[in-house]
Amino acid sequence: MKIDQIFTITFTKQNGESTTRKAKWTDKCQEFVANAGHKCLTFLDLDATERYGKDQYRMATDKITAWSIKWVAELL
Numbered sequence: 001m002k003i004d005q006i007f008t009i010t011f012t013k014q015n016g017e018s019t020t021r022k023a024k025w026t027d028k029c030q031e032f033v034a035n036a037g038h039k040c041l042t043f044l045d046l047d048a049t050e051r052y053g054k055d056q057y058r059m060a061t062d063k064i065t066a067w068s069i070k071w072v073a074e075l076l
Contacts, residue, residue, distance in 0.1 A: 001025040009043060011060035011067035018065075021058065022046040028057065038063045 003025060010020040023043040031041045039062045048056035060067045 001029070001031075003027060006046070006072045008070045009041070009060055009067055011062075012064040014063070016064065021048075023058075034061070039066075041067060 005025045007023055007025070008020055009023050010018065012018050021043075022045075024046055026044050029042050029044065031039070034040050041060045042057055043060070045056045045058045048058070
């Protein structure tokens with residue numbers, strides 16, 4: 001992914017609820033494999049950042065279901 005790229009991400013939270021967030025890739029974001037073996041993705045949550053007034057980072061995992069990403073260009 002490229003810095004400042006905007007996308008939506010859909011993932012399943014630990015409580016089983018599916019959620020979609022508007023997100024942005026920054027230099028603090030990363031994709032990695034946890035010690036337990038599941039994939040993790042840290043992203044800047046633009047909706048929460050707007051609500052709280054400062055950067056709000058979130059983490060999606062594939063523990064329950066894999067996440068899906070749609071780039072802004074795909075949404076237009």
